[in-house]
Every structure is written in C-alpha cells, then in structure tokens.
Amino acid sequence: MKTLIVLCAGGTIVNDKPIYLNTHPDGGLIAKKAIENIYQETYDRVIYTILDRECYEYDADVILSNELRATREIEIVRLEELTKGPADTVYKTIKAANIEGSIAIRDSLGSMELTERLEGNFIVGLNLLTYNDSIQRIKSKGFIVANEQNIVLDFMEKRFCSDIISAGLYGFKKGDDFIESYLRLSDPAYNIPRVSVGHVMEHLIGYKDRKFKLGYTQVFEDWGDQIAWYEMQRKRATVFIDLDSMLANKKIDALSEKTIKKMRIVSQNGMRFVFYYAGMTQDSIAEFRRFLVDNDIEYIAFIDRKSQSKEKYFVNSEEDFDKITLGL
C-alpha cells in the first residue's frame, strides 16, 4: 500500500485564510496544486492533514473534497491542534488514518514537476546551479548532499553544504521506519524543538544505514510563508502602465535598455501588462505594439481610457467604489 500525505496543518494564514485554501494566480486551489505533477495517481491513498478549527472557520474539509473530487478521491485527517512540527504531523496522521506500507510526504507550500516516478526512500531536490529563478529565504531551506549515483549522503537544515535544496517531497519505504526514527528524535533529552521530515531522513541514513534516492525537479514555485506568497503574487501581478506618462511625449526608443530588458523578463515569468493611454495617436499605439512584439514583451491589452484626468483608481470592492465616489 502506498500513501501520499499532504501536510496542510502548519497554520499559516494569508489573505485571512489558510494558505492552502488560497487560489494560485493560474486559478487553481493551492492545496490541489501541491499534488499536481508528482504522479499522485500512483498512490493508493492521498490524505490531506488539516487543522480541525480550519474546518469550522473556513469549511476547509468541504472545499478540499469538492475541489479535488474531479482529480481523485482523497481522505482528510483533522488534527485538534497545531503539532510540534512536520514530522509530528506525519506521525499523528499515520496513527489517525491507520496507514500501512510506504508513505510519501508532501508539504503544501510549493509546486514542483517530477520527470520520473519515485518509490521507496527518496527526496526531491532542486539544483540551484541550474534553476533560473530566485529563491526566497534560502537560509531556511534543507540542503542535500548526494553522490554521483544520486544516493543521499547527508542532509542539513538551514546550513549551506551543497547546491541542492529540498523541494518538499519525501518518500519512506516503510512507514514503521519513519515512526521509529521520529519517536527516537522526540527524546526530550535532546530537546529538538521542531522535528522535521528531513531530520527523520537524516536519522535513518545515519543510524539505520537506509539509502535515499535523490530525484530532481527543475520546476519549483515556493509559497511557504507570507513573504514567499507575496513574492509569488508579485511575479504574476497585473501591471497597468500609463503610456502617456511613461513615454512623456518622447519616442519609444527613449525607453532605457534596462527597462526594456526587465519588461521582457518579468512578462515571460508571469507578470501581465495592460497599457492604457489617452493622448496617443493610433499610429503611435501600433508602433508601440510592434515594439513589444519585437522585444518579446508579452501584454494583455491596450485601453484607450478616453480621459486625460490624472486621477486613476483600483476598485476591488463596493466599499472601494463608495470611497472614490464619495460626494459625487
């Protein structure tokens, strides 16, 4: 029996709700994105571990069940309170759901894309030397050392010892192995405040000589905390550009190389441009469109706002609308 456990019990709140109940900029529920592209269909059971209170406050269990119904059947384990750490969450999940056989553990704090199925003891890593984007708070990541056969030799939390960081998916051939190591690591004499899944893997390698295979993902998106979440949102933001002001009656080629290059990169990484204008001619607009195409800058639309007023507003709610129209 193979079980995939998805950890959603960390208690992180973003936009006034648990992070996993938020919507990714591409429209998918974060909790659902966590199991995309990791061969979830090869698991007999997929279990989401969430906090009980989030079921009462946010209907988390209902939302998860509804959203994932089309993908596959899932189970939900509800924990009464925050645990002592990720490994404790896994331990409680195993006990609550009577899990037997092998387990894989996925955190819900990022996305990845595997190119091969991984079984038994494994960890998925991201090679920083070949990854083309930035990583937030890299010091907080787990670092993996592996040999040429991609067998893990070492793992260190929050300490630079290699170019490969953990991407948040682990496999344990025997759930019993996990439990035994976790209970040992919970010895109060050592007072490890927050036992992670990585610590369990370290213990199994060092004490029981277990072999863990390193698998890779080159696709990785991190939304593990508020900073990473907002950074992810920022990368995919919709940007409204006032062409009249930006060009200020100058020709298009007055734009600096630096700005052009940056626009190209951010548009290719997900940022979306909406250009609006009022005083420009149609010929100028056409020229600017050609300029964007020639420079591989992606955009959504050009809008003639038919007013040269300097006042511009964003409205996200009825309250916002009331505010800007007060007295009108």
Next chain:
Amino acid sequence: MQITNMSGFSGCKVLLYDDENLLFVRKISGSIEYNNRLQLQMEKQKNFKSAFVGVPAIIDSGFDNGLFYFDMEFLQGITLAEKLKTMRVGDIHKYVEILGEFLFEQGGNNSEMAVESFGRKIDQLSNDLKNKNETVCEALGLLKKHDWKMLPCGTCHGDLTLENIIIHDGNLYLIDFLDSFFDSWVLDVATMLQDARCLWSFRNNDKVNNNTLVRMMIFNDLLLDFIKNKQPDKMIDIYFALLLKLVRILPYCNDDKTELFLNEKIGMVMKMIEKEDQL
C-alpha cells in the same frame, strides 16, 4: 620562533611553538603541586598503544622554573566535537566503529580493586555534597549499592571527551590523557556519553543547532549499539559510571543553572539504569 597560546581546560598552559623547521605543542604544569600528575599523564601518552587510534608523539620533557613540561608533535586537525556538528550522517558510523574497537582493545579483567576504589570515591562524595536534594540522595544510594567488581580494570584514556579526540588525515588521535582513580574503558565510554547523551558541552547554550543534536544522537545510539553487540552485560556498568561522573561534578558546581542541569541529567541516567535493570 612564534609561540601561540592554545586553549585548554586542564589548568595547564598549552603553547604552540612554530619554529622554521618544526611545529610542536608544549604542555606546562599549572603549578608545582601538579607536576607529578602531569608527568603521569605524559607517561600514559608515551606508553599508549593502539591499532585503531594514534597519539601525538612525545618529543621532549623537562622542567622550566620548577614547572614540569612535555613537548609533543602538533597534529593539524579538527576535534570530533567540532566535526560532529557538520559531519555527514552517513560517516558517523565509521568513527564509532574505530572508537568502539579501540575501547575493547583496552581490555581488562574484573577486579576487587574496583570495589575499593569506587567505594572510597562514593564515600568522599557523600561527605563533600552538603546540600543533597532527593535526586542526589537517590543517586548516591544507587552508587553505593552497585556491584563495581564487574568493572574491567585495564588501560584507558582517562578523559575521553569528544574534544580530546582529533581527526587528522582521516584518522583518530587522542590528546590530553588524564590519570584516573581507576583505569577502565567503561569510564572512557561514560565520558563520551557525558557529551553525546547528556550534552554536557552545550549546557550553557540557549539553543543548540538541530543538525548537531541529530548527529550527537546518532553517535550516541551507534556507540551504545556497538557495545551492546559485543558486551551487553557491561551496559549497566557504563550507566553507573556515567551517573558517578555527573555526581562528581556537583561539589565543583558554583551556579544554579549548572546544578539544575546536572540534577536533570542525573535523574535521566537513573531512569536509564532502571530501564536497563528491567531488561
């Protein structure tokens, strides 16, 4: 010639001499009263033999202003204590096996001498410890009742902390030998457990790196497994030796934090003894 002070905990001065052609370490007695003890330590180091671990070679010895000193080769390396913090978890077993083989190499036979030596030490402790709380009283009671004659009397390092084990060119070397009231490899194990199990070196740290804690635990568990596989009947003696080591520190304790720490660890070791007794 450049002379650098090296840090040490023994009360002796330790200097690194850097001559053009030669690099050596000089250990100088802290007082005339300590001369004899340092000489015994030097003899222990000089006579040390092992197929598994090495020692820095003794180059010279003598007196300077009435204080005994001896010179030994300098080994460029890292202590096991420091190395364990970042050692690959897969490599820990290698060093445990070397140390384990070294410990059993010291051998020894059961001796009635142990009963006398330990008995004296425990009686002295009972007198020295003025404010004995319940935990300490219980510990002293256990120590008095234990049958020490099963302790093998052989050779040992005397102060085998993880700081006194150097890794040089991938091999292990022992430094800072100590003359002991009783020579037994069991006491060497107890000293290692004082660090690996009781985390004595970290007692003043508010926070210890989790990677270090995991590695200390693995080292501890592998070492105990090694011993259990070869001489399971010695486990109880090891735990009693560890208990005695901790209680022996109490009379020198001059702050509440350390006393609290020791009391906690003494309680922990007594539970380990109880568990071992039940097996």
